[in-house]
Amino acid sequence: MSNEHTELHTSIHDWIRQHREAGTSFLQQLVKMPSTQGHEQEAQLFIAEKLRELALDVEVWEPDGDALQSHPYFCSPRSHFTGSPNVVGVLKGSGGGRSLLLNGHMDVVPEGNREQWQDDPFSGRVVDGKLYGRGATDMKGGTASLLMAVEAIQGLGLTLKGDVIFESVIEEESGGAGTLAAIVKGYRADAALIPEPTNLRIFPKQQGSMWFRIEVKGRSAHGGTRYEGVSAIEKSVTVIQHIRELEELRNARIIDPLYAKNPIPIPINIGIIQGGNWPSSVSDTVKLEGRMGVAPEETLEAAKAEMSDWMAGLSLKDPWFESHPPHVEWFGAQWVPGSVDPEHDLMKVLMQQYRVVKQDEPTIEASPWGTDGGLLTQVGETPCIVFGPGITQVAHYPNEHIVLDHMFEAAEIIALTIIHWCGLEA
Amino acid sequence: MSNEHTELHTSIHDWIRQHREAGTSFLQQLVKMPSTQGHEQEAQLFIAEKLRELALDVEVWEPDGDALQSHPYFCSPRSHFTGSPNVVGVLKGSGGGRSLLLNGHMDVVPEGNREQWQDDPFSGRVVDGKLYGRGATDMKGGTASLLMAVEAIQGLGLTLKGDVIFESVIEEESGGAGTLAAIVKGYRADAALIPEPTNLRIFPKQQGSMWFRIEVKGRSAHGGTRYEGVSAIEKSVTVIQHIRELEELRNARIIDPLYAKNPIPIPINIGIIQGGNWPSSVSDTVKLEGRMGVAPEETLEAAKAEMSDWMAGLSLKDPWFESHPPHVEWFGAQWVPGSVDPEHDLMKVLMQQYRVVKQDEPTIEASPWGTDGGLLTQVGETPCIVFGPGITQVAHYPNEHIVLDHMFEAAEIIALTIIHWCGLEA
Structure with missing residues (x-):
């Protein structure tokens, strides 16, 4: 590893360490917004506001159910999405680099039987380094790690060559109409990353x-x-x-x-x-x-x-x-299932940055469940890898939580992956 | 067969033939009263009135749910029977004869999907010798044949030696609480007959x-x-x-x-x-x-x-x-299941009168379903046989009906059975 790379890693690592409190508070606020299907607006506008602070070009729109219904991959129990906006923010690169699409879903599954929760299902409370609440793991913690990664890059004054497209979508839990709407709008990139809860394993393939x-x-x-x-x-x-x-x-x-x-x-x-x-x-x-x-x-x-x-x-x-x-x-x-060649360049970059940050070899698997990655890969022609900090086993369960250390590690790995994929302006 | 027996048969046969119109009209009125569970009162009071006309000692009472609930054989979705009376009429014999209990249930199962009925489910309409409506077969037609038998005996001025106890009960379709209440009241006899729809087959045994x-x-x-x-x-x-x-x-x-x-x-x-x-x-x-x-x-x-x-x-x-x-x-x-020895005396009498009326050998079988006969036999110590004019196959089904000729044949067989079981005063 070159000195330059070591310095970069140190800078990112330090920036994230210094912003742990802000990152935790951000996730806490997000978890407190119970963004179940049909109730995503508050959380989505909160994300849009954050993207504007980061000076991204922001688009907020409610997917057009009528137009989507004729799409062969449209699948939703809803036909209209009034009050359920998608949010996309674009960080234009200086040019000459590869673009990366970062996607997280804002919809969470219902909390289920409240009596099985030890606390308010939307508490966002932190106990022993774990942040609790529906969506903490699936996948607001992943979304928070994406935004911390982008913020770290900006906070350190780094300029990317390639574009970063950040998507916060609705409907992942119900068939992917949010991501499909973003594809239909034309958002594509050279590759994509979705930080669904994989326990920091890397999934180049996802089951549909x-x-x-x-x-x-x-x-x-x-x-x-x-x-x-x-x-x-x-x-x-x-x-x-x-x-x-x-x-x-x-x-x-x-x-x-x-x-x-x-x-x-x-x-x-x-x-x-x-x-x-x-x-x-x-x-x-x-x-x-x-x-x-x-x-x-x-x-x-x-x-x-x-x-x-x-x-x-x-x-x-x-x-x-x-x-x-x-x-x-x-x-x-x-x-929709998705498959990216394990030798794909984004796999190589992500695995390498995992090693840098974790000082360990990453686990590569195929996911036993579907994500919006299949739509991005098969329909959006944007090869997508799934890798995130959440805990697979607690997704959709009572007392869902995330280990905050993993969220910060993921932010670090993702920031470095963005930098090495998109390229840095000298 | 003695001349006396032949004359008796002829008299019963003629009386019933002459009263076909009244018998049909009686069943028609009964079927028009939709006596589903909880709605038996109108039909039961109609029966009580009929029994009084026939000069029976009539008792009408609402079973006491509180008292019944501690009975080991009590089984009902209801705990109170307000508005759902039982009716019993007793025709005292002159003495020295065997008593016979005649039991019919007034509750009918719900009509189900009305669209599957070709007519009003409670029409009582007669088409081609068949009377249609919920309960016609199960078992108001059977009850009508019992009452015609008693009426024929009285109409011909015959005096029985043994008592006839006629019961019109509620709750047969829901576990027998009506018959159980009559047993608890003390109504018992040397034997019993229930004219459930057996297609005129004789069932000395019933499945529980x-x-x-x-x-x-x-x-x-x-x-x-x-x-x-x-x-x-x-x-x-x-x-x-x-x-x-x-x-x-x-x-x-x-x-x-x-x-x-x-x-x-x-x-x-x-x-x-x-x-x-x-x-x-x-x-x-x-x-x-x-x-x-x-x-x-x-x-x-x-x-x-x-x-x-x-x-x-x-x-x-x-x-x-x-x-x-x-x-x-x-x-x-x-x-409760029930079993009477196929050699029981009431079996012999009933089979013999069947032969006299039908000029054919009766079919003896064990029933594939339960009736209140099990309660009478096992709990009421009154051996019970099931034999009736209704059509097994249409019970509980749309377009339920009974063949009126069978109802009159049953009345004839039952009248002769009563006479030969209870004995006639000279």
Whole structure:
């Protein structure tokens, strides 16, 4: 490592250390704004204000539901986004460098059962170096690390050659309409980074996923003469086992070493089952709802087609399904998978700066869940890597929190990555 | 057959033929009163009025929920019966004869989806010799045949030696609290007859049944890393199969020839399944609700114990169940099974009068569903046979109806049965 690089690292490290209190306070304010779906405005305007302070060119807009709905990758339970703005800030470089898109989502999942929280779910309280609250890990802590990185670069008076595009989006938790709206607006870059909660692991690949609903049919009868009917509950047992076989088949094909630690790289999870309406009647319908994992290099369409073809095979197991084929519907959320070559230049830069800051070798994996990175990579033509300070295990759970040291480490690694990717003006 | 018997039959037959119009009109009026649970009063007072016309000693009372609740066989979703009276009429015999209890329930199940009815569900309309409406078959038509039988005997000026106790009860469809209340009041007899819809088959044995609820536990996790959780839906597949094996075991023991035509004499029906609350989460609970058939000679307690013991065996199939045993709860409705020796004297009398009226051999079977007959036999110490004119297949269904000819045939058979059982004063 050259002296110049060592000095740069020291400067960034010191700047961030000196601004720990401000960084913590910033995240605290952000967590206190309960930006669940439909309630993102306050937090988004807070971000926009911060971007203006940093002298970025700021755009704030509510995505146009009508226009988005015709987009093949649009997926949202909402058709309008009034009161739910996207925010983008652009830091123009001096020219001649590579551009980097930094993306974080502002929507948080609902807090769930408050009784399972030891404190107010939106407290932002710091205990033993951990900041608590819904969204602290997923992913306001990641967003705070992005902004600290940009602020550090500016605070040290450094000028980047390439552009930095910072996006704070809505709707990640519901299918990515916020990031899609930013892509449609034309925001693209040479590469992208999303600091979702990866425990500081680096994910060049992310699993996609889609929700499905399967209706299994039976024929009702009185329970006392149940042999006169056909139980949709019994038929759904066959369907569940059939889907389990599809999962095995699909996962046997996954030989990517990035999934080596993962017993089921692309699971098919049946999360909901519901059928029948009277204990002593034979149920004539069972509804199954689940999530199908989609491999990083796979398309949503291919995965859907494989599921449909597979379900057609049910009639070989039980002729009932020939006359009563289960209906498969794709509904609700979907996340496009994403894959970036592990040898991509941004991977090399990020891994190197990880080593510099952490004095350790980074862990490279493929994520078991989807992010907006798939949309950026596949639809926005902006290869995206996921790397962030949040704790995977506490995302979406009660008592969600982030380790503040990790947030500052991530800010440091990201600041250096921006500098080495975009290039510095001498 | 003696001449006396032939003349008696002819007199009964003629009386009933001459009163077809009145009998039809009576059933029509009864069906037009929508006596679903909680709304039985109008129809019950109509019956009480009829009994008074026939000069029976009439008692009308609302069962005392508080007092009944401590009874081990009390089972009802209600704890009070205000506005839902029971009606009993007693026709005292001249003495020296056997008493007979005639029981019919006035409660009808709800009409369900009205769009599936071709006419008003409470029309009472007669088309092609069939009278339509909720309750026509189950079992106001049966009740009408009982009352016609009593009226014929009185109309012909015949005097019975034994008492006839006529009961019009509430709550049969919900666990028998009406019949239980009459038993608790002390109404008993040497034998009983219930004209539930058997298609004129004779059932000396009736299956009992109980409702159960089983909670199957899992451990939640994100669907993308579903191997970190334990799917209650997958575990419930094991539970469903385990229950299926119990059903096989229990039915293999049924060697009663009365069940010969019945592929599964005492089914265990799982009617409802419900689990999970998010497609991309691993479900941590599945609730199963169903109906367990209870053999005529079995007690509810023995059947419950067998289910509990069987469920304990789940841990041999999957150690998960050792630490997370499914919880079995008995809830909602129950019907006590009943069994009368096919050689019982009332069976002989009823079968003989069937032959006289129908000129054919009666079909003797065991019922695949419960009636209040189990309570009468097991709790009221009044051996009860089920035989009635309604159509099994249309009970509880849209467009329920009864064939009026069958109702008049039943009235004829029942009148002769009363006469031969109770004895006639010379």
